Amino acid sequence: MKKKRFHWRIIAAIALILVIGISGYNALSIWIDQRQSEDEYAALRKLTQAVEGNADGTNSATAARDAFKVASAAPPPVTFTAPDKQVDFKALSEINGDTVAWIVSEGTPIDYPVVLGQDNAFYLNHTFSGRTGTAGTIFMDKDNQGDFSDANTAIYGHHMRNGSMFASLEKYRTQSYYDAHPVIYLYTPTGNYAIELFSAYVRDASLLPHDFESPEAFLAYVDKIKALSDFQSDVSVGPDDHIVTLVTCNYSYDDARYVVHGKLVPLGGTAPDDAV
Numbered sequence: 001m002k003k004k005r006f007h008w009r010i011i012a013a014i015a016l017i018l019v020i021g022i023s024g025y026n027a028l029s030i031w032i033d034q035r036q037s038e039d040e041y042a043a044l045r046k047l048t049q050a051v052e053g054n055a056d057g058t059n060s061a062t063a064a065r066d067a068f069k070v071a072s073a074a075p076p077p078v079t080f081t082a083p084d085k086q087v088d089f090k091a092l093s094e095i096n097g098d099t100v101a102w103i104v105s106e107g108t109p110i111d112y113p114v115v116l117g118q119d120n121a122f123y124l125n126h127t128f129s130g131r132t133g134t135a136g137t138i139f140m141d142k143d144n145q146g147d148f149s150d151a152n153t154a155i156y157g158h159h160m161r162n163g164s165m166f167a168s169l170e171k172y173r174t175q176s177y178y179d180a181h182p183v184i185y186l187y188t189p190t191g192n193y194a195i196e197l198f199s200a201y202v203r204d205a206s207l208l209p210h211d212f213e214s215p216e217a218f219l220a221y222v223d224k225i226k227a228l229s230d231f232q233s234d235v236s237v238g239p240d241d242h243i244v245t246l247v248t249c250n251y252s253y254d255d256a257r258y259v260v261h262g263k264l265v266p267l268g269g270t271a272p273d274d275a276v
């Protein structure tokens with residue numbers, strides 16, 4: 001009997017060691033994956049500096065692409081004061097032809113390229129370079145127009161545990177966070193925009209409306225989502241305005257999402273055509 005008990009103890013010990021080993025391996029794999037994604041996006045941020053030629057005659061886009069290939073050597077993200085940020089969309093498009101914009105929320109981790117793919121699945125687990133990665137890429141809904149001409153443009157990003165991608169959006173649950181970050185900036189090949197935020201709340205994962213039957217229907221939708229907001233805002237939305245909806249995961253219930261709505265205000269360049 002004692003011998004059998006001894007055998008079971010050995011088996012239990014081996015099982016415990018295996019569980020600890022597998023857990024440690026999984027944790028390490030997740031850390032490496034997130035580190036690679038952070039390095040990649042840090043390198044890409046080099047393409048959001050000035051695009052003029054360098055003093056030595058080399059092209060800044062070429063130099064940035066070389067730096068992108070060595071992501072581990074990338075410096076920390078640069079700080080800036082909008083709307084002075086310059087994005088080298090030509091270089092970004094050479095890396096990924098799905099590029100449509102760059103999104104920034106000052107003082108937060110949100111500082112990423114935005115892509116528009118053929119579906120809403122690929123960029124859930126592929127980074128900007130096409131590498132498989134849990135961080136994915138910030139992407140526009142496949143049914144939206146890449147020029148933000150829809151009445152409502154949806155942009156999705158993961159809620160990463162390390163605070164990257166769109167994780168910070170859920171902080172808009174508090175009025176103080178909104179007061180500190182009332183505007184998110186959007187840079188596109190045709191012009192730059194401020195996204196003046198006016199609503200944020202938890203909702204289900206059902207599809208968001210992109211266009212509306214009439215200006216009245218659009219304004220009714222705006223009134224509805226304003227009433228749901230976790231914060232109060234003085235931003236007014238008119239019948240000819242366009243809005244952007246930022247979406248990330250929420251864990252209040254199954255398939256919950258946290259959404260943040262904002263009015264698209266041109267800072268220069270061409271405003272999107274009226275689509276309502």
